[in-house]
Every structure is written in C-alpha cells, then in structure tokens.
Amino acid sequence: MVSTIYAMLFYLAVLVFAGGLAMRIRQYWRTPAPLKIPTTPAPTTKTGVWMRMAREVLVFESLFKSNKWIWAFGILFHAALAVVILRHFRYFQQPVWTVIALVQPFGVYAGFAMVAGLLGLWARRIFVPRIRYISAPSDHLMLLLLIAIGASGLMMKFVSHTDIVSVKMFFLGLMRFTIEPLPSDPLLLTHLGLVALLMIIFPFSKLLHAPGVFFSPTRNQVDNPREFRHLAAWAARLETGAAKKN
Amino acid sequence: MHLMDDYKIVHDENGEVPDPSEMPDFVPGCMAGSKPFRANSDIQGGLGFPGGITEDNKNGLVDNWQEKAISKLGELTGKYRSLRVYLDSCVKCGACTDKCHYFLGTGDPKNMPVARQDLLRKVYRRHFTLAGKYVPWLVGAVDLTEDVLEDWYTYYHQCSQCRRCSVFCPYGIDTAEISMAAREIMDHVGMGQKYCNEILGKVFKIGNNLGLPQKALEATLEDLEEELEEETGLPIKLPIDKQGADILLVTPSADFFASPHIEGLMGYAKVFHEAGANWTLSSYASEAANFAMFIGSYETMREVSLRIRKAAEDLGVKRIVFGECGHAWRVAYSFLNTLAGPFDFLDPNYPVPQHICEYTWDQIEQGKLKFDKSQNDHMTLTFHDSCNVARASRMGNKPGGQFEIPRNVIKAVCNNYVDMADDTIREKTFCCGGGGGLLTDDIMDIRKKGAQPRMRALKEVQESHGVTHMAAICAICKAQFSKVLPEFGFDREAIVSVHQLVSNAIILTGATEGPGSEAMDDDDDAVEAAE
Numbered sequence: 001m002v003s004t005i006y007a008m009l010f011y012l013a014v015l016v017f018a019g020g021l022a023m024r025i026r027q028y029w030r031t032p033a034p035l036k037i038p039t040t041p042a043p044t045t046k047t048g049v050w051m052r053m054a055r056e057v058l059v060f061e062s063l064f065k066s067n068k069w070i071w072a073f074g075i076l077f078h079a080a081l082a083v084v085i086l087r088h089f090r091y092f093q094q095p096v097w098t099v100i101a102l103v104q105p106f107g108v109y110a111g112f113a114m115v116a117g118l119l120g121l122w123a124r125r126i127f128v129p130r131i132r133y134i135s136a137p138s139d140h141l142m143l144l145l146l147i148a149i150g151a152s153g154l155m156m157k158f159v160s161h162t163d164i165v166s167v168k169m170f171f172l173g174l175m176r177f178t179i180e181p182l183p184s185d186p187l188l189l190t191h192l193g194l195v196a197l198l199m200i201i202f203p204f205s206k207l208l209h210a211p212g213v214f215f216s217p218t219r220n221q222v223d224n225p226r227e228f229r230h231l232a233a234w235a236a237r238l239e240t241g242a243a244k245k246n
Numbered sequence: 247m248h249l250m251d252d253y254k255i256v257h258d259e260n261g262e263v264p265d266p267s268e269m270p271d272f273v274p275g276c277m278a279g280s281k282p283f284r285a286n287s288d289i290q291g292g293l294g295f296p297g298g299i300t301e302d303n304k305n306g307l308v309d310n311w312q313e314k315a316i317s318k319l320g321e322l323t324g325k326y327r328s329l330r331v332y333l334d335s336c337v338k339c340g341a342c343t344d345k346c347h348y349f350l351g352t353g354d355p356k357n358m359p360v361a362r363q364d365l366l367r368k369v370y371r372r373h374f375t376l377a378g379k380y381v382p383w384l385v386g387a388v389d390l391t392e393d394v395l396e397d398w399y400t401y402y403h404q405c406s407q408c409r410r411c412s413v414f415c416p417y418g419i420d421t422a423e424i425s426m427a428a429r430e431i432m433d434h435v436g437m438g439q440k441y442c443n444e445i446l447g448k449v450f451k452i453g454n455n456l457g458l459p460q461k462a463l464e465a466t467l468e469d470l471e472e473e474l475e476e477e478t479g480l481p482i483k484l485p486i487d488k489q490g491a492d493i494l495l496v497t498p499s500a501d502f503f504a505s506p507h508i509e510g511l512m513g514y515a516k517v518f519h520e521a522g523a524n525w526t527l528s529s530y531a532s533e534a535a536n537f538a539m540f541i542g543s544y545e546t547m548r549e550v551s552l553r554i555r556k557a558a559e560d561l562g563v564k565r566i567v568f569g570e571c572g573h574a575w576r577v578a579y580s581f582l583n584t585l586a587g588p589f590d591f592l593d594p595n596y597p598v599p600q601h602i603c604e605y606t607w608d609q610i611e612q613g614k615l616k617f618d619k620s621q622n623d624h625m626t627l628t629f630h631d632s633c634n635v636a637r638a639s640r641m642g643n644k645p646g647g648q649f650e651i652p653r654n655v656i657k658a659v660c661n662n663y664v665d666m667a668d669d670t671i672r673e674k675t676f677c678c679g680g681g682g683g684l685l686t687d688d689i690m691d692i693r694k695k696g697a698q699p700r701m702r703a704l705k706e707v708q709e710s711h712g713v714t715h716m717a718a719i720c721a722i723c724k725a726q727f728s729k730v731l732p733e734f735g736f737d738r739e740a741i742v743s744v745h746q747l748v749s750n751a752i753i754l755t756g757a758t759e760g761p762g763s764e765a766m767d768d769d770d771d772a773v774e775a776a777e
Binding site: 024027028031032033034035036037039040041042043044056060062063065066067070074121124125128129130131133134135136137138139141201204205206208209212213215216217218219223225226227228229230231232234235238 | 272323324325326327328330331332334335336337338339340341342343344345355358360361364375376377383384385386409412413414415416417418419420423544545548579580581583584587588597598599636637638639640643644645646648649673
C-alpha cells in the first residue's frame, strides 16, 4: 500500500517537476527581450557571456560583491546540495559509476554543510530586519522544507538506519515501471515525501531562480548594440505597421 | 520643506564623514507622502494615454482600471522576458536591500529594491501564479486595490532606474525593468506622472524637453557664438540645420540654457572647431533626452528616437554624436540601433552613435587637440559616474570604456584629479538622486535624501584630498547637483561639465584670447597638430 502510494507520488512529482520546468523554460525562451539591457560593463562576445554566466552560477559572482554573509551561506548550501544530489545517484544506478562511488564519503559531510548553510540563511531571515521585512511565510517554509529534508536524511545515516538496499530496489523498480516494496519507517517516508513535495512546488515557486538566471537579460546579453541590430518580433511589427500607415 | 541645515553632513564620533553605504534607521512609511504631481487628461491624451485628472474625475483613473491594469501586466510579461523572469526569480535573499540610494537616504523599507519590486510582484503572484491564486497569504500575494496602486505610484516614482541593485543581484534582477513596467501600466489606467508625460508632449510638439522653439534656439546659439568669439577672437560656430554637415550633434536641451550644461556645449563647439569638423545641430531633433524610457513605453521611446533618424537623413550627415546626457546615452548606445536603425546610410567607419567623450578622446589620441592644463589648476576634480552611462552603456571598444574615457579626457585637461571611494564609483556609482524622471520640484525631499550617499562620498574626498569640483556627463546629474549641493553645504557651482573643463584648457589655433593666445607664440606643436 505505502509502496504504491509512494510510487504514484514519485511518478507525479517527476511529471510535475520535469513538465512544469519544461513549460517554464519554454515560456522564458519564447518571451522576447526587446532591448539590449546587459548590466555593464558586460562582455562584448558570446564566449565572454558564457564565462560571465559560469561565474554567476558556479561562484555567485554578483552575490559575492553584494554581501559576504549571504554569499557564504548561499554557496555553502548550494555546493553541498550538489554533492548530496550526486551522492544520491547511487540509488538510481546499477552498477554505480566510479565518480558517484568516490563522492560517497564527501556526501555525508555535505549533508551537514547543507543544513548549516540553510540554518545560516534562515537566521538572517529571522534576525536581520531588512530581510525579515521582505520575507513571506513561503520564504520561511521553503527553508524549513529544505532543512527538514536534510535533517531527515542525516538522521537515517546517524540515528536510525533504514534498509537502503530495499530503497534502492524501489527506485530501480520505478525506473522500470515496476513497484518494489519500500521500507515503511517514518524517517524514510518523511524524507521521501518532502523531496516529492519539493519537486512538485519547484516549477511554481521562487525555485525558478535556477532556470531564471540563465534567462536574465542583464546577465546573458552580449554588449554589442552598436554593431548588431537587436529586434524583437513584436517590435519589428511596429515598423511594418508604420510603413503601411505612410 | 526642510531647513537647509537638515542635510548638512555631520561627522561621526571619530571625526569622519559617515560611510555613504551606512545603514539608515528603519522607518516604515516615512516616504509614503512623497509623490510627484499626476498628469491631467490633456497631458495623458497628448501621448495617447487614457484618463488623467479632470474636473469631474479627481483620481483620473479609467473605468475598470483594475481589470485593465492586470491585463496590461499580463501583456507586458509576454513582451518582456526581463519582467517575467525577474518577477518569478527573486528568492528574497536580501542582497539588494542596502544598495539603493533612496533607501540609504530615507530608511523607508519600501525603497529597498526587493520591496519595491514586491509591490508589483505580489499582484503578479495573485493573478498569474498558482500559489497566489489559491493560497495568497502563503506567498504574500494581494489584489490590486486602490491602496496598492497608490503605493505603486509613490514608490515607483522613488526609483531612479539607476540599476545599482542589478549589479548586486545574484540573478541580475533589475528594478528599473519593474519600475518601467509599473509606470507603463499606470499610464494605461490614467495614472500618469505629470513631469515626464508633459515633457514628452513638448518633444512631439516642439522638438525638445524644454519646449524651446526653433527661433529661440537659433537666437540662443547666435548669442553663444558671439560669446565664444568675444572670448577667443575666433569665429567658433554652433551651426543648426546645416545641410550636408558630416556630424549631427544631438544633445540634451539643457545644454542650450542652463549652467554648467551650457559651458559644456561651448566645449563641444571648441573641440569641433579645433578638429575642423563640419557639424550641425538639428532643430527637429533638438533633444538627446528620451523620457519615454523612464515611463517604460517602447512605442513612445521609438517615436522620439525616430526623430533623430529623420534629422540625420534630412540633413544628410555621415555620423551622429551625442552630447553629455546619461539616460540619453543609454537610449542612444543601447537602443537607438534597435529603435530607429539600421543606420546603414551613415559612415560605417564610425560607431553609431558616438559619445562626445569618445569623439574628443579620439581627437586627443590622434594628437589633434592641445591643452593648457594649468587653466584648470584652480580646481581639484573628481568624477561622478552617471548611472545610465556606467551600468547601461559603454564607450570605446572595451568593457568599462565608459569609466576610462571620460576620466582620460578629464586627466588630459586637468592636473588635479582624484577618484571618490571605490564602492561609490564606476559600476557601483550612486545615483545623483534625480534620475529616472524624478527631476521635478514636487518631490524635492526624495531628491535630496537620495543624493545623500553621493554627497557623503564627495565630502570625504573634499576633506581628504581637497577636491573642489565634481565633473559629470549627464544633464540630469548636473541639474540635480546644482540644486542639492548647497543643501549639503557645498558650493552650488561645484558641479561642472566634462567639456567645460575641456573648454577651459583647449588651445585654439589662432585664438587672440584665452589659453590659445599665449600658447600660440611659443607652442608650434599646437599649430602643426591642428593642420
């Protein structure tokens, strides 16, 4: 029964996550940027823009300029999350790739680092008046959700082990569209339920910053407006409209 | 109104000028009463916008304004990727919260960039997101009520669209994009701003922001030519509507009448004269400014820009050069090719358009201009990077040319130059406090408060390095500083044009007066270089 519910839940979560995200990305892709608005100084070549974007996404360049505390907690959380996600790849692979095997011991530390980063961000949200002012309930709950995911995961490692062999069988089964039994200890079910919830709300929440940054015109545009004419389709129609009038 | 002493900069307990970025006390709502005058129905109608205040309609709003505002918001999120991505992407990290000069100067939390964006974002969420539709309380979504609209009007007119926040945002969210969209929406429900919309009406009727008619403009230029001849003994011309000139100069109309702008204009004229350029102004396009950017109206911005294209075509020029104006340079550099291009009828050997600083620096590099730098020795200069030049455009071939070229020009004509603190210049520059369509006396309090970070940075170099004057290349900055400098205890004339400095120091071939005349006797290089 639990296995079936969780199987359905994860199919739904993957569908919503992938489908919702694809729709958002499609929407961002198709929405024109009618004017050249890179925040200057900006790169004058495409390669330069790729490098700017890489610095933005990998080391949070702008955030570093802005606020060292937010940067430190933010990068701690995101980098740790990346390692934790890599560590979890082993539940979906048989055999496990070497690189994923190598990541395993770091993944445990990363779990703590991730929660530490999140707690730091949450502390700022609570104690810095400026940030408290701009926080909606969802901003607090999002951090709580991520912390709960991290904490429940860590507890399975350090407090109450679950049968990870069965967990792996369950997920490998899902990938072949068969439902294998899932252990039903509460920590695991909490952990998995929250992850599914996170996946489901991803395309409808501020987590859209993840795809959003790649579509940010102030960061992804080449500074070359004098050399190349940049014209959106709807703006081009103004020109033909004017021509007809004359 | 405040007493003058209110804004005087007070030293901290260590006897130092307070940090321009110092956190203010948090005073919610303290600027809620500061809003610019509303446009009446004539002004609105002049730009094709509906509504506006009339005798019978005191709030000026159109019928079904909520519905129309929401539908406009939906339309804009489909037309501007920036708007859509920025409304979705903010994670409320707080990185921008202490970056806005209006927040630093007022302490009103709604002047924090993210809070300013949220005024629109919370309505976007209510109507265009799943969570906002079903659980608005959870994500801070609200309906567009009259109070919310009033907040939009107030706080989107306390944003100078300077983009300082966008430098610091991890996703590059640019509050200017949001405030432009908000103003565009408000214009379409009858809630236009008098200052910007009235000025745009003048551009369409008369050709410039000041409403200076052709005859008056011609008379002004003649007076200036006389003045230049008196000063230099040379027939330095300020040609207007000269058919077949090589260069069309488009400059802010403030350059025709206000100080220190006009001294800058005389500087351009001297540079063109000494370079032997065949140039002209245009009475049809007698305005570089394009306030349509401030109100977020692509269509209006395009129409204003097309005037420049038409002037260039009609006069048969080969190049277009822009005078000292910040947002005009953004529209010119970043948008002109989009709005009014392609400019394939101009000389392909030069970028279209060019900035007057690029032109002058180019002449200096070619050795065509000579200067007597001692003519500026009575000043120690610093340079105020204007936001639209710094963060929304470029000069020259390399990123950052917009910082180097004006400084190079200043250093070529002045002996004493000092930069202000690093986190207050270049891409981190602080707005003058009057940009983005806020340069109107009805919101003098926000203008003064917004100038505070820049004034502190200036005070610091005044005390540490004896800086006496600040140069700028923006008509709005110059007008704003002329007004606020005395409030902060500086000399009103401490703001100068970059080309005013050029004008002071340039050695003109054959001049009977001024720096050129002394140099003529003993400096043959100047003569050779001019040939």
